[in-house]
Amino acid sequence: MSLRSKDLTGLKDLSTDDINLIIETAAGFKDVLGRDIKKVPALRGRTTVNLFYEPSTRTRTSFELAAKRLSTDVINVSVSTSSVVKGETLKDTARTIEALGADFIVVRHACSGAAHFLADNLGSSVINAGDGTNEHPTQALLDIFTIKEKKGSVAGLKVAIVGDILHSRVAKSNIYGLTKLGAEIKLIGPPTLVPLCFGDLGPSVYYDMDEGLKDADIVMTLRIQSERQGKGFFPSTDEYFKNWGLTSKRLLKAKEDVMVMHPGPMNRGVEISSDVADGERSVILEQVTNGLAVRMAVLYLLSGAKQ
Amino acid sequence: MNILVKNAKVIDPSQGTDGICDITIENGKIKEVRKSGGAEARKKTNADVRTSAYAGFEVIDAEGLLVVPGLVDMHVHLREPGFEYKETIRTGTEAAVRGGITTVCCMPNTKPVNDNAGITEFIINRAAREGACSVYPVGAITKGQKGEELAEFSIMHDAGCIAFSDDGRPVMDSLLMRRALEYSKILKALIISHCEDLSLAAGGVMNEGLVSVTLGLRGIPPQAEEIMVSRDIALAELTGGRLHIAHVSTAGSVEIIRAAKKRGVADITAETCPHYFHITEEVAAGYNTFARVNPPLRTRADVEAIRQGLSDNTLDVIATDHAPHHMDEKTVEFDNAPSGISGLETSLGLSMKLVEEGVLSLSQLIEKMTLNPARILGLLSGGTKGTLRPGADADLVVVNTKDEYRVDPGGFRSKGKNSPFDGWTLKARPAITISNGRIFRWE
Amino acid sequence: MPKVLLDKKDIERAITRMSHEIIEKNKGVSSILLAGIQRGGVHIARRLASKLGLIEGTEIPVGILDIALYRDDINVRKEQPVVRRTHMPAEIHGLKVVLVDDVLFTGRSIRAAMDAIMDLGRPSAVQLAVLVDRGHRELPIKADFVGKNIPTSLDETVRVQLSEDGLEDMVVLE
Numbered sequence: 001m002s003l004r005s006k007d008l009t010g011l012k013d014l015s016t017d018d019i020n021l022i023i024e025t026a027a028g029f030k031d032v033l034g035r036d037i038k039k040v041p042a043l044r045g046r047t048t049v050n051l052f053y054e055p056s057t058r059t060r061t062s063f064e065l066a067a068k069r070l071s072t073d074v075i076n077v078s079v080s081t082s083s084v085v086k087g088e089t090l091k092d093t094a095r096t097i098e099a100l101g102a103d104f105i106v107v108r109h110a111c112s113g114a115a116h117f118l119a120d121n122l123g124s125s126v127i128n129a130g131d132g133t134n135e136h137p138t139q140a141l142l143d144i145f146t147i148k149e150k151k152g153s154v155a156g157l158k159v160a161i162v163g164d165i166l167h168s169r170v171a172k173s174n175i176y177g178l179t180k181l182g183a184e185i186k187l188i189g190p191p192t193l194v195p196l197c198f199g200d201l202g203p204s205v206y207y208d209m210d211e212g213l214k215d216a217d218i219v220m221t222l223r224i225q226s227e228r229q230g231k232g233f234f235p236s237t238d239e240y241f242k243n244w245g246l247t248s249k250r251l252l253k254a255k256e257d258v259m260v261m262h263p264g265p266m267n268r269g270v271e272i273s274s275d276v277a278d279g280e281r282s283v284i285l286e287q288v289t290n291g292l293a294v295r296m297a298v299l300y301l302l303s304g305a306k307q
Numbered sequence: 308m309n310i311l312v313k314n315a316k317v318i319d320p321s322q323g324t325d326g327i328c329d330i331t332i333e334n335g336k337i338k339e340v341r342k343s344g345g346a347e348a349r350k351k352t353n354a355d356v357r358t359s360a361y362a363g364f365e366v367i368d369a370e371g372l373l374v375v376p377g378l379v380d381m382h383v384h385l386r387e388p389g390f391e392y393k394e395t396i397r398t399g400t401e402a403a404v405r406g407g408i409t410t411v412c413c414m415p416n417t418k419p420v421n422d423n424a425g426i427t428e429f430i431i432n433r434a435a436r437e438g439a440c441s442v443y444p445v446g447a448i449t450k451g452q453k454g455e456e457l458a459e460f461s462i463m464h465d466a467g468c469i470a471f472s473d474d475g476r477p478v479m480d481s482l483l484m485r486r487a488l489e490y491s492k493i494l495k496a497l498i499i500s501h502c503e504d505l506s507l508a509a510g511g512v513m514n515e516g517l518v519s520v521t522l523g524l525r526g527i528p529p530q531a532e533e534i535m536v537s538r539d540i541a542l543a544e545l546t547g548g549r550l551h552i553a554h555v556s557t558a559g560s561v562e563i564i565r566a567a568k569k570r571g572v573a574d575i576t577a578e579t580c581p582h583y584f585h586i587t588e589e590v591a592a593g594y595n596t597f598a599r600v601n602p603p604l605r606t607r608a609d610v611e612a613i614r615q616g617l618s619d620n621t622l623d624v625i626a627t628d629h630a631p632h633h634m635d636e637k638t639v640e641f642d643n644a645p646s647g648i649s650g651l652e653t654s655l656g657l658s659m660k661l662v663e664e665g666v667l668s669l670s671q672l673i674e675k676m677t678l679n680p681a682r683i684l685g686l687l688s689g690g691t692k693g694t695l696r697p698g699a700d701a702d703l704v705v706v707n708t709k710d711e712y713r714v715d716p717g718g719f720r721s722k723g724k725n726s727p728f729d730g731w732t733l734k735a736r737p738a739i740t741i742s743n744g745r746i747f748r749w750e
Numbered sequence: 751m752p753k754v755l756l757d758k759k760d761i762e763r764a765i766t767r768m769s770h771e772i773i774e775k776n777k778g779v780s781s782i783l784l785a786g787i788q789r790g791g792v793h794i795a796r797r798l799a800s801k802l803g804l805i806e807g808t809e810i811p812v813g814i815l816d817i818a819l820y821r822d823d824i825n826v827r828k829e830q831p832v833v834r835r836t837h838m839p840a841e842i843h844g845l846k847v848v849l850v851d852d853v854l855f856t857g858r859s860i861r862a863a864m865d866a867i868m869d870l871g872r873p874s875a876v877q878l879a880v881l882v883d884r885g886h887r888e889l890p891i892k893a894d895f896v897g898k899n900i901p902t903s904l905d906e907t908v909r910v911q912l913s914e915d916g917l918e919d920m921v922v923l924e
Binding site: 002025027028029031032035037040041042043044045070077137297300301302303 | 816818819820821824825828829830832833834835836837865867870871888
Binding site: 012 | 520
């Protein structure tokens with residue numbers, strides 16, 4: 001079985017069947033990760049290039065490890081994107097890397113559509129590791145995998161996503177993916193960061209945290225980037241925490257067996273309180289482990305999709 | 308050279324001409340447009356051609372073809388000096404003529420900016436030497452288009468600037484815009500305003516809405532344009548200056564302009580471009596950088612409002628905002644692609660679709676592409692442009708309105724191949740353009 | 751025309767005989783683990799285990815082994831083999847692992863299975879049990895326990911269908 005496309009640019013264009021295939025395949029890889037020898041020879045001789053135009057530790061490390069555990073060779077290319085010094089174009093850089101024989105190009109870029117652009121211009125498999133404010137498909141896939149693992153199924157679950165929806169590629173990918181699998185999504189946050197038109201994508205929009213959390217099976221909190229504060233999206237992180245911070249008291253509004261997720265890195269005391277982050281409802285660390293399994297599954301399934 | 312264009316269906320809104328005519332051209336000027344409808348007149352013309360009454364005339368038989376005054380495009384980026392890799396005065400005017408356009412106004416955002424008489428003269432001289440059509444430079448409102456100090460309107464006007472604009476950028480400072488509208492009155496000069504509130508636009512790259520959200524691209528709300536349209540109209544009312552609103556793209560702007568005209572604000576006019584009455588933000592799907600343009604492509608409702616605005620004459624002019632770019636500049640991330648569409652060679656065909664679709668009458672359309680811009684620019688009073696009156700410059704276009712053709716940007720004369728209309732099927736293509744008495748023939 | 755090579759009774763007899771051979775070779779069943787290769791080998795492994803348990807009066811551990819990630823044709827195939835679960839009921843270190851598959855053909859699956867099992871631990875021995883050996887080996891691999899040797903030609907297919915999949919027990923040559 002393989003994915004229909006040679007690339008993974010987002011969940012918007014991924015079929016439900018393909019999402020399920022990735023999730024099911026990831027289960028097999030999670031077995032591998034539980035062993036003493038956590039490496040399989042499946043993709044021996046292949047080359048993975050992590051092309052990162054934005055600093056990232058978690059995602060890059062996760063992709064690197066996933067690629068290594070499939071026995072591909074991995075090269076990390078970090079490009080600083082100074083708009084002052086105009087360097088090589090994205091296309092030229094990527095084509096150079098492809099000419100070196102890269103089978104997989106994992107790209108993170110500040111511009112929305114960058115992965116899409118490379119996918120159109122390259123023969124290698126392009127995997128989107130986050131493009132601007134567009135999508136971060138593997139993060140959403142690992143979230144879905146975690147939800148399925150814990151809750152059995154996604155259909156019918158109430159998923160509350162809290163925070164900076166406007167700028168969040170994680171939220172976008174989750175909205176697309178979870179909606180396809182039949183979840184009911186509630187978006188919660190300040191009006192400046194949750195434009196009403198998100199409702200046109202399917203979810204309902206709440207400004208009142210308590211109201212939005214009602215009966216939620218899952219609460220996903222998003223990282224609040226401190227630079228948003230100065231841009232007038234909200235007056236201060238203190239005020240943000242007061243209105244939209246996830247505390248154990250607020251969590252009582254949700255279902256008793258609610259599961260708390262966060263894509264990391266967390267700002268404790270801004271979007272989530274420490275007792276919730278470290279509490280028994282939190283699966284935040286398991287998300288990280290599952291991320292490896294999901295990324296292995298994606299690499300493996302894309303390797304068969306040539307032509 | 309003397310030319311006879313015979314048996315043409317002539318439409319010239321400046322004289323209310325609509326019928327089969329013969330046009331004679333002598334010494335680069337229109338000599339006469341004479342009705343030739345009916346067998347008698349036709350027989351006489353044919354006899355005259357044979358009996359050498361037209362000896363030495365280049366005879367063009369335009370039977371079955373449409374002839375209109377050469378089109379006047381008041382919003383073009385010729386890119387020279389400074390960006391010759393995008394376009395030159397030569398290639399830009401050749402593209403214009405291919406599109407039936409014989410008069411272009413070129414915007415000042417060159418390198419260096421056309422904010423002084425030296426650059427203006429350079430453009431005029433280069434155009435006189437290499438241009439295929441008439442070129443009228445638009446000078447910058449502010450020095451370096453920086454929005455800080457007024458440029459030398461009067462000196463540039465003497466050098467040949469026909470209007471002033473900071474096109475590509477708004478004059479954000481309301482006081483400075485007031486001064487521009489006020490000061491330009493000494494020249495009765497036109498101020499062409501690029502209406503965009505930069506702080507509200509906030510670095511956006513396309514229309515704000517569901518499409519921008521799904522693409523993860525920063526959006527520009529229509530209000531970023533409408534606020535400035537309102538402001539500039541208010542300033543025109545305050546000062547009595549002559550204001551022309553460039554590239555109107557939103558339903559709200561149309562409504563604001565309509566209301567102002569109804570109120571009788573002395574001197575405001577407005578233009579739109581083919582991409583604002585044909586295509587929407589949806590074209591940007593898949594990060595199609597050819598759909599990146601400023602102001603951005605809007606929604607279906609805006610397209611309908613623009614069409615309504617053209618139909619009820621709220622919008623006076625169809626211009627192209629021809630903005631050629633090099634392919635390499637457009638083959639990048641959407642965020643990093645420059646704004647603009649190469650429009651000179653599709654303008655007539657796209658605009659004629661409005662007639663086909665019943666939005667405008669043929670003469671109303673031709674008016675918006677000839678008479679109106681010529682009048683707004685003051686080129687009509689001398690009777691030189693946008694008209695086939697005797698004594699006018701010999702600018703006309705012979706249009707084949709029957710045969711369909713596919714838009715192929717690869718074949719553009721313009722260096723800019725950046726067109727979102729690639730593959731569109733259009734009718735109405737210039738077969739022959741006569742520009743200042745020079746004949747350009749393609750079919 | 752499909753030809754029935756083994757019917758229900760034949761299969762049962764083959765399982766019984768193989769069970770006795772396994773016991774005999776290993777002098778009992780202590781420290782034996784059967785590893786069924788996904789997917790056809792799993793049912794055979796379970797049948798062998800229950801027969802062995804019946805004979806020896808003890809429970810025999812059965813593991814499931816998925817070999818997709820160890821196949822030698824991943825870079826050749828257009829579609830990737832489906833990745834299924836691997837599950838061992840116990841640490842295999844020091845055990846005698848009997849790999850179980852339904853049909854032994856080129857030997858490539860068995861090569862992959864040996865690599866897969868080695869990544870899970872260090873068994874004291876690895877043996878191979880197959881219901882049908884149809885010949886045409888491409889690698890130096892030989893089964894220790896064979897239900898039935900069936901000479902075939904390359905253009906034929908041997909299909910094993912079992913009641914666990916809701917079908918009548920049968921081995922067919924097509």
